[in-house]
Structures are given as structure tokens and as C-alpha cells.
Amino acid sequence: MTMKNYVSLEFPAIAENVEFARVAVACFASQIDSFTLEEIDDIKLVVSEAVSNTVLHSYSVSGGIIRLSVMRDGGTLTVTVEDFGKGIEDVDQAKEPAFTTDPDRMGMGFTIMEALSDELRVSSVPGEGVKVEIKKIPHGTAKDSDEQEV
Amino acid sequence: MKTEVRVIGRVLIVHIRGELDLNTAPSFRSVVEQQLDANPDVTNILLVMSDVDFIDSSGLGVILGRYKRLRSHGGNVIVVAPSPQARKVLELSGLAGIIPICDTEDEAWAKSVGV
Numbered sequence: 001m002t003m004k005n006y007v008s009l010e011f012p013a014i015a016e017n018v019e020f021a022r023v024a025v026a027c028f029a030s031q032i033d034s035f036t037l038e039e040i041d042d043i044k045l046v047v048s049e050a051v052s053n054t055v056l057h058s059y060s061v062s063g064g065i066i067r068l069s070v071m072r073d074g075g076t077l078t079v080t081v082e083d084f085g086k087g088i089e090d091v092d093q094a095k096e097p098a099f100t101t102d103p104d105r106m107g108m109g110f111t112i113m114e115a116l117s118d119e120l121r122v123s124s125v126p127g128e129g130v131k132v133e134i135k136k137i138p139h140g141t142a143k144d145s146d147e148q149e150v
Numbered sequence: 151m152k153t154e155v156r157v158i159g160r161v162l163i164v165h166i167r168g169e170l171d172l173n174t175a176p177s178f179r180s181v182v183e184q185q186l187d188a189n190p191d192v193t194n195i196l197l198v199m200s201d202v203d204f205i206d207s208s209g210l211g212v213i214l215g216r217y218k219r220l221r222s223h224g225g226n227v228i229v230v231a232p233s234p235q236a237r238k239v240l241e242l243s244g245l246a247g248i249i250p251i252c253d254t255e256d257e258a259w260a261k262s263v264g265v
Contacts (some may be wrong), residue, residue, distance in 0.1 A: 045206055048172075106209040107207075112242055
């Protein structure tokens with residue numbers, strides 16, 4: 001039988017919630033037994049990058065909302081990070097490596113997300129927000145049962 | 151995230167523990183900047199990352215920023231014994247091709263003082 005499950009959360013776009021978001025998604029993802037611990041770490045990193053991007057760039061004033069959805073459909077995990085802020089004028093440019101105006105930032109967020117996801121879709125309507133959809137499929141072997149309990 | 155710092159001669163040793171992300175990166179940056187400002191003779195930073203549980207590009211950005219500051223004065227940042235997750239992110243981002251990575255503090259120390 002194909003297992004389906006999902007969780008949807010909304011929270012303020014503030015830095016304190018970045019850790020919460022990645023831990024919540026990692027916890028949900030661990031329901032898929034065939035994800036290795038390294039793949040769960042990859043999922044945490046991808047979510048951290050996506051939510052950090054939203055906190056940093058989506059809203060000009062505080063009080064903006066992030067909607068985080070995570071869905072399991074069989075062995076596929078789909079994570080959606082959505083905001084309702086400024087949007088991105090040029091998504092392709094934003095995804096270029098090292099595209100940043102801040103000297104203390106890497107500009108590698110989308111590059112890392114693309115490298116560690118099986119599928120990454122970014123869509124935006126300027127003035128309405130950004131939607132990032134990430135798909136992750138287990139590629140490793142089933143986890144060791146002792147490690148699974150950690 | 152916790153940091154322990156000590157200065158030996160021209161070397162600032164920073165031991166980072168915990169998670170380095172958008173929320174914790176500013177305090178990490180502040181600690182390192184305060185040490186660099188208070189110790190103007192420091193030319194190199196040894197960044198011990200064996201106890202880093204998680205780092206993302208926000209954390210890497212702070213490391214890159216300190217690297218730029220020291221390189222402009224002929225110094226360097228050396229990463230010591232990164233955790234597997236940290237090593238993966240350093241390599242994925244390309245930062246491992248810019249900043250030296252050593253397996254031990256002794257090895258990094260020798261590199262930083264030119265032994």
C-alpha cells in the first residue's frame with residue numbers, strides 16, 4: 001500500500017525559525033526508512049537554505065509569513081517553502097552561484113539546494129511571493145536500525 | 151552554538167560547537183571580529199570544526215568574510231578537522247578549494263606558522 005502523509009506549518013519569517021524548520025522536516029523525513037542519515041542531513045541543509053533565503057530576502061518589513069509543507073508519497077519526499085513577499089524578478093539570475101550583494105554571504109544557497117535535491121522548482125510572481133518545491137528520493141540502502149533510533 | 155577562543159602569538163584559535171546557521175552566524179561573527187580587533191597582531195585563524203553539528207551557507211559566509219579580512223593583510227583561515235557534514239558543505243560550496251583544511255590542530259598550527 002502506498003503511504004501518504006503530510007504536514008503544513010506557518011510561522012514568522014525570522015532567523016530563529018530556521019533551525020525549527022529543518023529539524024521539523026528531518027523528523028518527518030525519517031518516516032521514510034530508506035533515507036540514509038546522510039540523506040536526512042542533506043534534507044536539513046536544503047530546508048535551511050530555502051528558509052534562510054526567505055527570511056533574508058522576501059519581506060521588506062517584519063511580520064511576513066513562511067508556509068512550509070512537507071509531504072510523503074510512497075518513497076518520495078516533497079518539501080514546499082512558500083512566502084507572500086516581494087517575489088523575485090529574475091529567478092534564473094537569483095539561482096546563479098555567488099549571486100549576492102552581501103560580502104558576508106556565499107550566494108550559494110540555490111546551488112547547494114540543486115546539488116542535494118532530486119528536483120528543485122522555483123517559481124515567483126513579483127509582488128506576490130516565491131514558491132520553492134524540493135523533491136528528495138532515497139538513493140542509499142536502508143538505515144541501520146540502531147542508527148535509526150537516534 | 152558555542153565558541154571557545156584563545157590567542158597564541160599571531161594565531162587565533164576558534165573552537166566552534168553546535169549549529170551554525172542564519173540565527174547563530176551573527177554571534178559567531180561578533181566573537182571573531184572582537185578578537186581580531188582586540189589582537190591586531192593576529193594574522194591567522196585556526197577554525198576547529200570537529201564539533202560542528204550543522205552548518206549551512208550562512209555559516210560559510212561568515213568564514214568567507216573573515217578569510218577576506220585576513221587575506222587582505224597576508225593572513226589566512228585554516229579549517230581544522232571538520233565534521234563530516236561541515237566537510238561536505240565546504241566541498242559543495244567550493245570553499246574547500248579556497249580555504250585550507252587540516253585533519254589536526256598540530257598540522258594546521260605548522261601550516262599557519264610556516265613550519
